[in-house]
Amino acid sequence: MKILVPLSKVPDTTAKIAFTNNNTEFDTSNVQFIINPTDEWYALVRAIELVEKNGGSVTVINVGTAENDQFIRKALAIGANDAVRIDAHAKDAFFTASQIADYAKANAYDLVITGKETIDYNGAQIGGMIAEFMDAGYVGLVTRLDIEDGKVSLNREIEGGEEVVEASLPLVVSAQKGMAEQRIPNMRGIMQARTKPLNVIPANGTNSIVNIAAYHLPPAKSGCTYVDAENVGELVRLLHEEAKVI
Amino acid sequence: MSILVYIDQSNGAAKKASLEASFYGKTLAAAKSTEAIGVYLGEASEDKVGSLGNYGLSKVLHANDSMFNDFDSKAFAKAVAAAAEQVNASDIVVPFNQNGKQLGPRLSVKLNAGYVPGASSLPNDNGQLTKAVFSGKSYADYTVATDKAIIGLSANSIQAEKTDEIAAVEAFSSGVSAEDFATKVLKKEVLEGEIPLTEAERVVSAGRGLKGPENWGMIQDLAKALTAATACSRPVSDIGWRPHHEHVGQTGVTVKPNLYIAVGISGAIQHLAGVNQSKVMVVINNDPEAPFFKAADYGIVGDAFEVIPKLLEEVKAFKQAD
Numbered sequence: 001m002k003i004l005v006p007l008s009k010v011p012d013t014t015a016k017i018a019f020t021n022n023n024t025e026f027d028t029s030n031v032q033f034i035i036n037p038t039d040e041w042y043a044l045v046r047a048i049e050l051v052e053k054n055g056g057s058v059t060v061i062n063v064g065t066a067e068n069d070q071f072i073r074k075a076l077a078i079g080a081n082d083a084v085r086i087d088a089h090a091k092d093a094f095f096t097a098s099q100i101a102d103y104a105k106a107n108a109y110d111l112v113i114t115g116k117e118t119i120d121y122n123g124a125q126i127g128g129m130i131a132e133f134m135d136a137g138y139v140g141l142v143t144r145l146d147i148e149d150g151k152v153s154l155n156r157e158i159e160g161g162e163e164v165v166e167a168s169l170p171l172v173v174s175a176q177k178g179m180a181e182q183r184i185p186n187m188r189g190i191m192q193a194r195t196k197p198l199n200v201i202p203a204n205g206t207n208s209i210v211n212i213a214a215y216h217l218p219p220a221k222s223g224c225t226y227v228d229a230e231n232v233g234e235l236v237r238l239l240h241e242e243a244k245v246i
Numbered sequence: 247m248s249i250l251v252y253i254d255q256s257n258g259a260a261k262k263a264s265l266e267a268s269f270y271g272k273t274l275a276a277a278k279s280t281e282a283i284g285v286y287l288g289e290a291s292e293d294k295v296g297s298l299g300n301y302g303l304s305k306v307l308h309a310n311d312s313m314f315n316d317f318d319s320k321a322f323a324k325a326v327a328a329a330a331e332q333v334n335a336s337d338i339v340v341p342f343n344q345n346g347k348q349l350g351p352r353l354s355v356k357l358n359a360g361y362v363p364g365a366s367s368l369p370n371d372n373g374q375l376t377k378a379v380f381s382g383k384s385y386a387d388y389t390v391a392t393d394k395a396i397i398g399l400s401a402n403s404i405q406a407e408k409t410d411e412i413a414a415v416e417a418f419s420s421g422v423s424a425e426d427f428a429t430k431v432l433k434k435e436v437l438e439g440e441i442p443l444t445e446a447e448r449v450v451s452a453g454r455g456l457k458g459p460e461n462w463g464m465i466q467d468l469a470k471a472l473t474a475a476t477a478c479s480r481p482v483s484d485i486g487w488r489p490h491h492e493h494v495g496q497t498g499v500t501v502k503p504n505l506y507i508a509v510g511i512s513g514a515i516q517h518l519a520g521v522n523q524s525k526v527m528v529v530i531n532n533d534p535e536a537p538f539f540k541a542a543d544y545g546i547v548g549d550a551f552e553v554i555p556k557l558l559e560e561v562k563a564f565k566q567a568d
Binding site: 011013014017019037038041093094097119120121122123124125126127128129131132133135136137138139140141143156157158159160161162163164165166167168171176177178207208209210211212213214215216217218221222224225226227228229232233235236238239240243245246 | 256261316318319320323343344345347348349350351352354355356358359360361362363364372374377378379380381382383384385386387388389390391392428429430431432433434435436437440441442443444445448472490491493496497498500504505515516519522525526528529539540541542543544545546547548549552553556557560561563564
């Protein structure tokens with residue numbers, strides 16, 4: 001079984017968000033970047049577990065420039081077998097998904113596992129786009145993924161509960177909490193990662209189809225109004241009369 | 247030209263998110279001097295489908311077929327794309343919920359239409375759509391470079407207004423067959439009678455400060471009195487005090503209610519990432535230094551075990567008087 005895991009590079013959760021160039025670009029100065037948490041913790045680790053159990057290989061793929069190689073090496077240190085970097089700026093999700101889907105189709109991957117969403121643009125869209133480009137099934141927000149004799153069994157989150165779903169390969173899923181536990185790379189993994197293959201290939205000619213015209217920060221909060229613990233009736237009054245939410 | 251609205255349903259009834267999408271579609275259609283048409287996939291009574299006219303749809307294409315009762319992203323994308331062709335849709339509005347998040351990106355590729363996932367506004371004068379980015383720490387204005395657009399509408403972004411209008415219901419042949427389905431739903435486990443967290447207008451959430459799962463009764467009682475959904479912090483779902491689908495935060499569910507009440511939650515940045523789009527936040531914590539107070543609109547420093555029962559009584563008294 002061949003599993004492909006797309007990785008996104010995102011600002012660390014605690015990064016302070018600021019913009020430059022008249023609020024049209026994200027200011028990356030002094031920002032620490034990481035692999036998108038759900039890509040690393042759930043998608044990648046579950047892919048490695050499935051290969052440990054059933055055999056096969058895990059390839060990580062990233063659309064980005066050479067500065068992303070350090071993040072790709074980390075994924076190899078955690079346990080991916082090899083890596084591919086499509087050498088281009090990830091312009092939008094449509095462009096990025098097209099690159100990944102072309103690679104997955106050309107190299108006959110059985111399963112693509114993404115994280116449920118990136119913590120920068122929160123679109124939850126790359127998996128569905130890859131699936132449509134591949135004409136494959138897609139299940140999002142998956143909390144459990146098992147494979148027996150080529151049949152996939154999974155749980156996915158729905159409003160107020162879960163569904164148990166059966167699917168066949170090829171398949172694309174987006175992974176979330178519950179699917180696996182985060183792994184920390186060990187020294188042996190880090191040493192091995194240095195010699196694992198990282199192939200760099202050019203992008204296809206797909207155009208991007210959405211753009212960000214401007215960013216803006218949310219209006220500053222006016223501060224917390226404290227209500228005395230002995231007088232909680234005042235809170236009910238404020239929520240009704242001032243905030244108008246009850 | 248028209249605006250097409252995908253009606254996400256469960257057990258033969260449109261979800262609340264679909265009513266918001268209908269009203270949004272109608273408002274968008276009015277601005278473009280056209281009409282909003284729905285597409286409903288799955289078995290439902292004609293009355294129920296027609297009642298979507300209450301929220302502004304002039305017509306609903308209905309594939310009244312049991313094959314569509316359970317969602318499959320591949321087959322549904324094919325059907326909705328066929329509907330979009332049939333009504334010559336310029337914009338397709340999809341709720342940004344669990345099913346919509348699977349459908350929207352597929353439609354974007356299928357129809358070569360730019361997709362804005364999680365839009366929270368109508369297009370401005372320049373046709374830009376606003377959506378939250380960086381996990382609610384910022385907003386961005388998106389433009390779509392294609393003729394058609396897919397709008398993934400974030401929950402609670404628009405207050406759906408109801409009228410007595412009834413939509414015309416038209417039988418829809420989607421051209422989809424059983425072979426188009428890539429997945430099969432074997433079992434559904436949904437808590438009956440509870441307000442789904444992602445759709446809730448009010449949420450009561452609690453954390454480790456509650457000390458144990460046996461103490462959740464008062465949280466559920468308060469939620470019930472406020473017609474709110476219940477939620478929890480990550481540690482609470484990790485220890486198994488509450489089910490995972492109640493966990494809000496970066497690795498859990500993102501919510502956007504009008505009112506979010508956090509009880510005994512310190513307010514780590516990962517938690518805030520899931521709740522910071524709430525309109526009004528109330529924080530109840532016995533630690534005056536809890537970082538959550540910095541993000542709160544209203545705060546009570548006090549012991550949850552004393553404050554919540556009193557708050558429950560006050561809410562009940564208010565509801566009776568209201």
